[in-house]
Structure formats: C-alpha cells, structure tokens
Amino acid sequence: MGNLCLNQLESEAIYILREVYAQFKNPMLLFSGGKDSTVLLHLARKAFFPGEMPFPLLHIDTGHNFKEALDFRDRKASEYNLNVHVWPVVDTLRKKSLEDATGKFPSRNALQSHALLDAIQTLGIDACIGGARRDEEKARAKERIFSFRDATGAWQPYSQRPEPWNLFNGRIKEGENIRVFPISNWSEIDVWRYIQQEQIELPSIYFSHERDCILHQGKWLSVSEHIRIDQGDVMERKQVRYRTVGDMTCTAAIESTAVSLEEVIHEIENSLISERGETRMDDQMSEAAMEDRKLKGYF
Amino acid sequence: MDILRFTTAGNIDDGKSTLIGRMLLDSGHLKSDIIQSVSKSRDEKAESINLAYITDGLRHEREMGITIDVAYMYFTTAKRKFIITDAPGHFQYIKNLVTGASEVDAMVILIDVNQGITLQTQRHLMVASFLSIPNVIVAVNKMDAVGWRENEFSAIRDAFLSMTGKLKIHPCYFIPISALLGDNVVRYSLNMPWYQGVTLMDLLNNLQPPKPNETDNRFSVQSLLPSDNAFVLGKLLSGKLRVGDTLKIYPQGEERMLKQIILGTENRLFAEAGENLTLRLDEIGSVARGCLITGKNEKKPVQLSTSFSAHLCWLDDHNPLNESERYILQIQTFEVACNVKYSGLRMDYERLEWSKVEATPSVNDIFKAEIQAFEFMAWDDFGHLPETGKGILINPISNNTVAVFTIQMSA
Numbered sequence: 228m229g230n231l232c233l234n235q236l237e238s239e240a241i242y243i244l245r246e247v248y249a250q251f252k253n254p255m256l257l258f259s260g261g262k263d264s265t266v267l268l269h270l271a272r273k274a275f276f277p278g279e280m281p282f283p284l285l286h287i288d289t290g291h292n293f294k295e296a297l298d299f300r301d302r303k304a305s306e307y308n309l310n311v312h313v314w315p316v317v318d319t320l321r322k323k324s325l326e327d328a329t330g331k332f333p334s335r336n337a338l339q340s341h342a343l344l345d346a347i348q349t350l351g352i353d354a355c356i357g358g359a360r361r362d363e364e365k366a367r368a369k370e371r372i373f374s375f376r377d378a379t380g381a382w383q384p385y386s387q388r389p390e391p392w393n394l395f396n397g398r399i400k401e402g403e404n405i406r407v408f409p410i411s412n413w414s415e416i417d418v419w420r421y422i423q424q425e426q427i428e429l430p431s432i433y434f435s436h437e438r439d440c441i442l443h444q445g446k447w448l449s450v451s452e453h454i455r456i457d458q459g460d461v462m463e464r465k466q467v468r469y470r471t472v473g474d475m476t477c478t479a480a481i482e483s484t485a486v487s488l489e490e491v492i493h494e495i496e497n498s499l500i501s502e503r504g505e506t507r508m509d510d511q512m513s514e515a516a517m518e519d520r521k522l523k524g525y526f
Numbered sequence: 527m528d529i530l531r532f533t534t535a536g537n538i539d540d541g542k543s544t545l546i547g548r549m550l551l552d553s554g555h556l557k558s559d560i561i562q563s564v565s566k567s568r569d570e571k572a573e574s575i576n577l578a579y580i581t582d583g584l585r586h587e588r589e590m591g592i593t594i595d596v597a598y599m600y601f602t603t604a605k606r607k608f609i610i611t612d613a614p615g616h617f618q619y620i621k622n623l624v625t626g627a628s629e630v631d632a633m634v635i636l637i638d639v640n641q642g643i644t645l646q647t648q649r650h651l652m653v654a655s656f657l658s659i660p661n662v663i664v665a666v667n668k669m670d671a672v673g674w675r676e677n678e679f680s681a682i683r684d685a686f687l688s689m690t691g692k693l694k695i696h697p698c699y700f701i702p703i704s705a706l707l708g709d710n711v712v713r714y715s716l717n718m719p720w721y722q723g724v725t726l727m728d729l730l731n732n733l734q735p736p737k738p739n740e741t742d743n744r745f746s747v748q749s750l751l752p753s754d755n756a757f758v759l760g761k762l763l764s765g766k767l768r769v770g771d772t773l774k775i776y777p778q779g780e781e782r783m784l785k786q787i788i789l790g791t792e793n794r795l796f797a798e799a800g801e802n803l804t805l806r807l808d809e810i811g812s813v814a815r816g817c818l819i820t821g822k823n824e825k826k827p828v829q830l831s832t833s834f835s836a837h838l839c840w841l842d843d844h845n846p847l848n849e850s851e852r853y854i855l856q857i858q859t860f861e862v863a864c865n866v867k868y869s870g871l872r873m874d875y876e877r878l879e880w881s882k883v884e885a886t887p888s889v890n891d892i893f894k895a896e897i898q899a900f901e902f903m904a905w906d907d908f909g910h911l912p913e914t915g916k917g918i919l920i921n922p923i924s925n926n927t928v929a930v931f932t933i934q935m936s937a
Binding site (some may be wrong): 231232236241242245249279281361366367368369371385387390392393394400411416500501515 | 559594595607621622629760761788790791800802916926
C-alpha cells in the first residue's frame with residue numbers, strides 16, 4: 228500500500244487526538260499493551276511533538292493479562308515517562324460486591340465495564356480515548372468517533388449525536404462522558420502496515436513462539452493459571468502467535484510461524500477469517516454480544 | 527493507494543444493504559466466519575445468505591429489517607481503500623443520512639426499477655445537493671425483476687435527469703444492476719448486453735476525489751502545544767504555507783511571521799492543504815483555539831462579519847428551531863453564541879424548490895436563514911471554500927448538535 232492511505236488515516240487520527248486535548252479537562256488514553264492501543268499511543272505522541280504527550284494512560288487490569296503485554300506496558304511507560312493509572316477489576320468487584328467470573332474460562336471481559344465506569348467516576352475522567360475500530364465488529368461499525376455516554380455510562384445506539392464532517396461536539400454535563408475512537412476508520416491491515424511504516428515496537432506474543440495450549444472448540448487457548456484444565460484436555464506445545472491480545476481467558480492463539488512484520492502482514496492479507504472471529508470467544512456468545520456490552524458501559 | 531468515501535442511500539426494500547453485502551462478498555472481503563454468522567441470523571424470508579445482515583449491526587435493525595443509523599464498512603482493491611457509510615433511507619432518519627453523507631466523495635442512490643423515483647429518492651437528492659456531494663451515482667436495482675429490459679432503465683434515467691436540472695447536482699452516473707444476483711456490481715452482467723458502461727465497482731475504483739483548493743490559504747487553530755505555548759496545533763484546510771510567510775490572524779486581524787513548520791516529527795519548509803501541522807510563529811499573543819490563520823495578501827480574503835445567510839438542515843427531533851434561543855455556532859474550531867432568523871423559505875422535497883412556509887422549521891427540514899452572532903466571525907462562501915463555509919449549531923442546554931449549515935454568499 229502506498230503511503231497516501233496511511234497518511235490520510237494518520238492525519239485524521241491526529242486531528243481527533245488534538246480535538247480531545249482541546250475540548251476536555253481530564254481525558255485519558257486506554258492502554259492495554261495491545262497493538263491498537265500501542266498505535267494510538269504512537270499517534271498521540273506524534274500529535275503533540277515536540278511537546279509532551281498530554282494524556283495519562285488508563286489500564287483496566289482484569290488480572291488475566293498476558294505477562295508480555297504487562298511488561299511491555301510498564302517498559303513503554305518508563306521509556307516515555309508516562310503517567311499510568313492501573314485499575315484492577317478485582318478492586319471494583321470487591322467495592323461493588325460483584326460476583327467474579329467462574330467456569331473453565333472465567334472471562335472478566337464483561338466485568339471490565341464496571342471497572343471502567345468506576346475508574347471514570349473516581350478519577351473524574353471526561354473522555355476515554357480507545358483503540359476500537361469499526362471493522363472489528365458490527366455494533367462497533369455503528370458507533371460515532373466521539374461517542375456520547377450518559378451518566379450511567381450507557382451507549383445510546385438509537386439516538387446518537389449527529390457527527391457531520393469533522394466537526395466533533397464533545398460537550399457534556401457533569402457525570403457524562405465521551406468515548407473517543409481516533410482509529411475508527413482503520414482496518415486490521417492498516418494497523419499492521421502503519422506499525423511497519425513507523426517501526427512501532429509490539430509485545431513479543433504478536434510474533435511466532437512456542438506455547439503450551441489446549442484445543443477448545445477449534446481454538447488454541449494458552450495454558451495458564453487463569454483457566455481450568457480438565458481431565459479430558461490435551462496439552463500440546465504449539466508454534467503460535469496472537470492476532471489480537473485480550474485476556475488469557477478469552478483470547479485464542481493462532482498457529483503461525485510468522486516472526487517478522489512482513490510475514491505477519493502476509494498472513495493477515497491471506498487470512499480467510501476475521502480478526503475477532505479467529506481469536507475471540509467473547510463475541511460469539513450471541514448475535515448482539517457487543518451491542519449488549521456497550522449498553523452497559525463497555526468501550 | 528488512496529481513500530474514497532461513499533455513501534449509499536435508498537428506499538426501504540430497494541436493496542441497499544444487499545448491495546453493500548454483494549460488493550463485500552464479490553470482492554472477496556467477507557471472511558468465512560462473518561458469512562457463517564450472517565447465514566445463522568434468523569431470517570424468515572431467507573435466501574441462503576441475507577446480505578443485509580452484514581450491515582445492519584444493531585438488534586432493532588435486524589428485527590425490523592431497516593437501517594436506523596449509519597454503519598461504516600471497509601474494503602480495499604489494488605487501487606484504493608473504500609470507506610462506505612451505509613446510511614438509512616427513511617425520512618425520520620434523514621438526520622443520520624446527513625452524518626453519513628457529510629464527508630463523502632460520492633453518493634450511490636439506489637432506485638428499485640419496479641418503484642421508480644419516489645419521494646424518498648428526491649429527499650436523498652436534496653441531501654446530496656445540500657451537502658454538495660461531488661459525485662452522484664444512480665444504481666437502478668432489481669433489473670432481473672423487469673426481464674433486464676433497457677426501456678425501464680432509460681425511463682428512470684430520464685426522469686432523474688429532469689430532476690437534477692433543478693438542483694446543483696454534480697456529475698451523475700447511471701448503472702443498471704441486480705444487487706441480489708450481482709449483475710454489474712462487481713461482475714459484468716451478461717443479461718444486459720445493451721448496457722455498454724462500467725460496473726459499479728469499476729466506476730468507484732476510477733472516480734477522482736475532489737482536489738483540495740491550493741490557492742486560498744486557511745489554517746484552523748485547534749490549540750497551543752501543551753508543554754510549549756510557542757507552538758500552534760491545527761490543520762491547513764486549503765492553500766499552502768511556507769516558512770517566512772506573513773500571516774494574518776482572524777478574527778483579531780493581527781499579523782504574524784511563520785517561523786517553523788512541523789509535520790509529524792519533521793521540519794518542513796512548505797505545508798499543503800489537508801495536513802495537520804505544528805506551527806511556530808514569531809509571537810503567540812492572542813492566538814488561541816478558534817482562530818483562523820490566512821496569508822497576509824489573499825486574492826480572496828476571508829469574510830469578517832457578525833452575520834451571514836445560510837442553508838440549514840435541522841437535526842434535532844426533540845425541539846424545532848426557536849428563533850429566540852441562543853445557539854452555539856461552530857465553524858471548524860471557532861465557536862460563538864448566535865441567533866437564527868428563519869427566512870420563511872423551506873425546501874419542498876416534492877417539488878424540489880424553495881417554497882414559502884411560515885411554520886418554524888423542525889427535524890429534517892432544509893431551509894434558508896440568517897445567522898446573527900454575538901461576535902465577529904471569519905468565514906467563506908461554502909461554494910468557494912467548503913471547509914470554512916460550513917458548520918454546526920449546538921443547543922447549549924441539551925449539548926446536542928441540532929443543525930448543520932452551509933454559508934451562502936448570494937442567498
């Protein structure tokens with residue numbers, strides 16, 4: 228791909244990030260160490276060069292993360308001298324007397340919304356910048372770039388604010404917030420090509436490595452203390468990489484020998500399966516799984 | 527490779543979402559798991575795959591079989607990346623169509639050959655005209671249902687052309703298609719040998735996005751750099767800038783010297799339209815968010831006044847226009863309180879002309895008005911420089927965006 232497409236996408240994202248800085252008092256950038264939020268961080272640093280990147284990072288920490296992603300988060304934070312708020316989901320569960328996830332794959336994915344809303348309220352955040360993209364999922368395909376959330380944190384998909392041209396209206400009342408998605412219009416392949424163009428560093432698990440896995444409904448799940456290994460499970464040492472990085476409890480690895488960005492890009496260009504379809508167990512529970520989570524405050 | 531944005535508009539059951547599904551499917555952009563999930567979706571009048579389910583991403587949309595709000599879809603060819611905004615067709619959702627159609631390079635209007643041009647088609651055409659969309663493509667759908675006959679197609683084309691004469695509509699293309707069967711969408715139709723033109727996909731692949739204006743220099747200030755207020759962050763909307771230029775700051779009217787241009791992390795001697803830049807001026811003074819920066823000697827200087835005439839489209843479904851209400855006007859990053867005085871002229875969607883209507887405009891109405899601000903505003907005629915000739919109105923109580931407008935110098 229020539230540079231023009233990536234330049235236009237970068238330019239749009241930088242414009243949006245600058246709007247966030249100008250329009251909000253206490254915006255934060257949601258950062259998990261995944262590829263999309265890492266691209267977002269890169270864009271934010273570029274948007275404010277030669278000045279300091281003005282957004283503190285917020286990590287809603289499920290406690291089920293890949294160690295490589297957490298190490299990467301901490302290393303980037305110290306390398307760039309960033310202010311990071313780590314918000315453990317378990318703290319919110321305890322505070323609000325909520326039940327933790329259970330089962331073989333105890334996903335705290337839906338519980339993250341409670342923690343995010345708790346963090347927004349406690350820290351007084353008026354805008355959360357996220358790396359969600361519209362091509363990921365059909366409910367995300369409907370969302371505005373400045374996505375208004377009411378005082379309960381809910382998305383209102385049937386009465387979204389008009390968003391004509393590039394005129395973003397971030398006005399809110401006390402208690403409401405805006406979720407901002409600067410890379411809304413990027414596709415998975417755009418993200419990878421941009422990572423290649425800008426030589427952005429990623430956690431090592433995006434590239435091929437050996438890992439102990441179990442096969443569950445056709446997907447390879449990493450063996451970890453976060454999932455329950457049952458008697459019938461067969462453990463295998465596999466050559467894998469991660470196409471997306473979420474929780475260890477709901478993100479599947481894919482068999483791959485791709486060790487470089489060129490090889491990863493080649494693999495994605497030829498993949499017959501969508502990004503989330505190949506790697507996420509949480510979207511496949513029902514037809515409107517994402518819409519339902521967003522109604523409850525999910526990002 | 528570049529980006530082309532287009533929107534799709536059509537009546538209920540014209541097959542709009544089916545068309546998008548078809549484009550994604552036939553260009554190989556639907557992944558197998560998505561096709562599987564679409565086939566799984568409950569659908570009583572089902573063919574094997576319900577292509578509309580691909581774009582109707584919300585529960586009620588799937589249940590009611592309609593599009594309520596814009597869905598954004600993406601695909602790439604060897605030549606370009608496409609951003610599709612699949613916009614609703616119903617009159618009550620015109621406000622969402624405005625969001626979906628506001629940034630596009632082309633609008634694809636779908637007409638069911640059995641239905642012909644309807645009131646809905648005229649509304650879409652009005653929105654295309656209001657937003658000054660550079661290309662309008664008419665896809666006459668369901669040609670299979672009329673035995674692929676040319677007569678039916680030509681009749682619609684002729685009727686459509688007689689309408690566009692009344693409106694300022696940009697280049698129009700007509701393509702006979704069957705979205706359901708795929709004829710002339712991505713694959714050439716063997717059923718309509720009388721049609722000598724290109725497929726919809728070929729047309730979209732070769733459409734030229736409008737070139738930015740390179741002569742009139744307009745830079746909109748988003749903010750000052752957080753940790754170093756000597757720098758200005760913003761976007762060059764049109765024209766060119768060069769280090770050493772003498773600039774004029776609006777609405778103040780002060781002059782500055784441009785000392786440094788940064789694009790990304792690199793120093794530049796020149797900047798071009800569309801770039802997001804970091805500028806260092808010889809002195810910041812009163813420069814702040816909302817300022818418009820131009821060259822010192824512009825062939826067409828920016829207009830400076832407290833009022834202008836505009837065409838508005840009202841988007842608020844709770845409250846009609848209130849002439850005694852104070853709204854916040856936003857042009858690029860500039861904001862000011864204003865009143866809106868209705869001219870009494872409103873677009874008649876049926877006759878496609880301005881007509882006298884006394885009643886206050888409400889949601890989905892396109893009308894002429896005078897906007898009177900409480901301070902000086904810098905602006906341009908929309909027809910000449912759209913970037914600085916358009917804006918939104920915000921209700922300061924609800925915080926909602928209640929209208930879009932385009933500034934008309936000769937209203």
